[in-house]
Amino acid sequence: MNPLLGRLHAYPFExxxxxxxxxxxxxxxxxxxxxxxxxxxxxxxxxxEALCSNxxxxxxxxxxxxxxxxxxxxxxxxxxRYGVQLDARTQILPVxxxxxxxxxxxxxVVDPTAADAVVVCPNPFYxxxxxxxxxxxxxxxxxxxxxxxxxxxxxxxxxxxTWARTQLVYACSPGNPTGAVMPLSEWQQLFELSDRFGFVxxxxxxxxxxxxxxxAPLGALEAAKALGRDDFRNLIVLSSLSxxxxxxxxxxxxxxxxxxxxxxxxxxxTYHGSAMSKVIQAASIAAxxxxxxxxxxxxxxxxxxxxxxxxLAEVLDVRLPDAGFYLWAGIPKHLHxxxxxxxxxxxxAQYNVAVLPGSLLAREAHGxxxxxxxIRMALVADTxxxxxxxxxxxxxxxxLS
Numbered sequence: 463m464n465p466l467l468g469r470l471h472a473y474p475f476e477x478x479x480x481x482x483x484x485x486x487x488x489x490x491x492x493x494x495x496x497x498x499x500x501x502x503x504x505x506x507x508x509x510x511e512a513l514c515s516n517x518x519x520x521x522x523x524x525x526x527x528x529x530x531x532x533x534x535x536x537x538x539x540x541x542x543r544y545g546v547q548l549d550a551r552t553q554i555l556p557v558x559x560x561x562x563x564x565x566x567x568x569x570x571v572v573d574p575t576a577a578d579a580v581v582v583c584p585n586p587f588y589x590x591x592x593x594x595x596x597x598x599x600x601x602x603x604x605x606x607x608x609x610x611x612x613x614x615x616x617x618x619x620x621x622x623x624t625w626a627r628t629q630l631v632y633a634c635s636p637g638n639p640t641g642a643v644m645p646l647s648e649w650q651q652l653f654e655l656s657d658r659f660g661f662v663x664x665x666x667x668x669x670x671x672x673x674x675x676x677x678a679p680l681g682a683l684e685a686a687k688a689l690g691r692d693d694f695r696n697l698i699v700l701s702s703l704s705x706x707x708x709x710x711x712x713x714x715x716x717x718x719x720x721x722x723x724x725x726x727x728x729x730x731x732t733y734h735g736s737a738m739s740k741v742i743q744a745a746s747i748a749a750x751x752x753x754x755x756x757x758x759x760x761x762x763x764x765x766x767x768x769x770x771x772x773x774l775a776e777v778l779d780v781r782l783p784d785a786g787f788y789l790w791a792g793i794p795k796h797l798h799x800x801x802x803x804x805x806x807x808x809x810x811a812q813y814n815v816a817v818l819p820g821s822l823l824a825r826e827a828h829g830x831x832x833x834x835x836x837i838r839m840a841l842v843a844d845t846x847x848x849x850x851x852x853x854x855x856x857x858x859x860x861x862l863s
Contacts, residue, residue, distance in 0.1 A: 641783025
């Protein structure tokens with residue numbers, strides 16, 4: 463067996479299930495889960511219709527590069543959303559969801575012959591980043607988010623010797639779990655570091671279309687263009703229809719950016735066997751070409767967060783995020799000493815509400831675990847269920863106080 467498999471950590475949900483195995487939740491209350499970030503809003507009818515109308519595509523092997531019509535649809539959406547023009551032939555590839563591509567990109571980018579190769583990850587982080595790095599033979603270095611700076615990553619925490627060994631940097635904007643959006647100044651710092659040390663930047667932007675401010679979140683391609691980096695060198699952006707269009711089961715997304723990196727990634731994917739079904743491609747074209755369902759989805763999240771956030775703010779350190787569908791809440795010190803795991807287990811036992819302890823989403827780095835003392839709540843269910851969960855959390859906190 464591959465010895466690198468032994469370096470993988472248990473997924474946060476596995477760790478939480480193990481911690482909660484002896485807990486019997488309050489049977490008087492139905493279970494509500496705010497733990498898993500799985501969209502629950504209905505899939506758009508136009509996507510379902512496109513799936514049903516293109517079943518003939520099941521009879522053909524799909525090309526790894528995807529159909530030209532899909533790549534053009536993605537290029538069109540990028541142009542409308544970010545004002546960036548890409549070559550659909552050389553700078554865009556369809557992928558089976560951003561998760562699959564986030565993992566496989568590391569396998570294509572990291573040089574397995576390099577001694578002590580490094581992949582830099584935000585902290586807290588989406589666990590695929592770490593797993594992809596470890597299975598590519600690299601080691602991870604973490605950049606902690608700073609609550610005092612809207613949870614921005616402190617890239618200065620990485621020393622020059624580590625940057626010199628870095629081959630890949632994962633960025634996540636809007637962030638999971640914090641919802642923070644990287645400003646242009648932070649992108650400029652990261653681009654300058656990439657120019658100096660030669661690493662590839664993988665920008666995970668799967669939450670980009672769920673936002674609460676007037677302006678849409680800045681994207682990495684948009685930031686690069688604003689800074690005169692029209693070749694998008696060493697930059698790859700990953701996006702998905704899962705959150706934007708409520709179709710996580712379709713496993714459809716794209717990668718876009720530096721044509722040189724994309725060429726190598728296409729070669730890898732040709733052997734990897736990761737071509738997207740023509741049926742899914744047809745449905746994806748319909749989704750990328752329509753904004754009405756995205757606007758309706760965004761409005762539903764805005765209404766939900768407007769109802770839930772003020773309730774939770776009465777008892778927890780929480781505020782409306784920049785974007786995404788998570789609330790990243792701090793636990794007051796008088797609640798189980800601010801221990802996020804103890805609090806989460808007690809909430810499950812007493813009020814049958816599941817949340818994800820923040821410390822399970824992070825690693826100890828630079829002397830701290832930046833997820834400790836916080837919980838992540840995914841507001842993916844309907845407004846009534848999320849509101850009921852929030853009311854139970856308020857009651858739970860007040861009972862402990």
